[in-house]
Amino acid sequence: MGKVYASTDRVYKAAPRRVYEALADYAVTRPKLLTAQYSEYEVRAGGTGAGTQVHWKLQATEKRVRDCLFTVSEPTPEQLVETDANSSMVITWTVVPVGADQAKVTVEATWQGAGGIGGFFERTFAPKGLNRIHDAVLANLAAELSA
Numbered sequence: 001m002g003k004v005y006a007s008t009d010r011v012y013k014a015a016p017r018r019v020y021e022a023l024a025d026y027a028v029t030r031p032k033l034l035t036a037q038y039s040e041y042e043v044r045a046g047g048t049g050a051g052t053q054v055h056w057k058l059q060a061t062e063k064r065v066r067d068c069l070f071t072v073s074e075p076t077p078e079q080l081v082e083t084d085a086n087s088s089m090v091i092t093w094t095v096v097p098v099g100a101d102q103a104k105v106t107v108e109a110t111w112q113g114a115g116g117i118g119g120f121f122e123r124t125f126a127p128k129g130l131n132r133i134h135d136a137v138l139a140n141l142a143a144e145l146s147a
Contacts, residue, residue, distance in 0.1 A: 005109070008131040011105075026043050030054075069084060078095050079092060091107065
């Protein structure tokens with residue numbers, strides 16, 4: 001088994017705090033950002049930032065659906081860390097300032113992949129697919145911030 005890593009980022013013309021608050025709002029804003037790959041989204045505890053527990057199903061590929069139950073922590077003032085109770089997946093959202101009233105969001109996902117030839121294909125192709133999904137979520141965030 002090897003660790004699988006996916007990362008994508010985007011810069012926004014918005015104050016970092018505003019961007020962070022939008023990402024931390026799992027009750028209202030986050031559902032608006034999700035793409036067609038997400039289903040059964042439900043906030044089960046909290047709703048804003050640390051302590052939030054959120055469930056969704058992610059259609060990673062045509063045949064692979066992940067049933068996710070994430071608990072959110074905030075290890076630093078600019079990070080949201082989502083830890084899945086149903087797998088080894090951890091998704092970290094980091095918001096940092098990059099100039100006057102601009103913010104960069106980086107989404108990093110890691111998990112323990114399969115071994116053998118299946119693990120090779122997972123490490124090769126899964127990050128690209130997940131990056132496409134996260135990039136679409138980040139695009140939806142841009143639209144939400146400009147609304």
